[in-house]
Amino acid sequence: MIEVLVALAVLSVGLAGLSATQLRTLEHLRVVVQESRAALFAADMAEQLEGAGAPGQAALERWRAEIAASLPQGSGVVCGDSTPFDGSAQAPACDGGGGFMAIKLWWDEDNDGNAERARITVLRP
Numbered sequence: 001m002i003e004v005l006v007a008l009a010v011l012s013v014g015l016a017g018l019s020a021t022q023l024r025t026l027e028h029l030r031v032v033v034q035e036s037r038a039a040l041f042a043a044d045m046a047e048q049l050e051g052a053g054a055p056g057q058a059a060l061e062r063w064r065a066e067i068a069a070s071l072p073q074g075s076g077v078v079c080g081d082s083t084p085f086d087g088s089a090q091a092p093a094c095d096g097g098g099g100f101m102a103i104k105l106w107w108d109e110d111n112d113g114n115a116e117r118a119r120i121t122v123l124r125p
Contacts, residue, residue, distance in 0.1 A: 031109060037070050038119040042103045045078055046121055049101060054078075071107035073115040078103050084122045089115035099124060 045063060048055045055063070060078065067074040075089045082098025089106035101123040109117035 034071055034107060038105045041067050041105060042119055042121040045103045046123055049123055073108040076105040085120055
């Protein structure tokens, strides 16, 4: 009888570890899905910029709306920037200069209320 209780205890510890691993895997999957969405939005805008030049205001607003709907606290800007890897969602730090066209996206990866995760794509015009 004691052997059965010990076996059940070992089994329950193993199952608890398995469920913790499953939860961690689901969290990583959520992060990967967000990163993939951001990469697709950046690639879409890069294609528009390389193909037809600067998109119209309506296309930019639609792009921003899709980002906001698909990523938690998602936002994006497209701008000329001599230092493209700076800025934040609240202050994108686009200076309009330099030889770079920057596609900057931000979102809240860890659901803490701050859009701290960034995806920045740089194009040379």
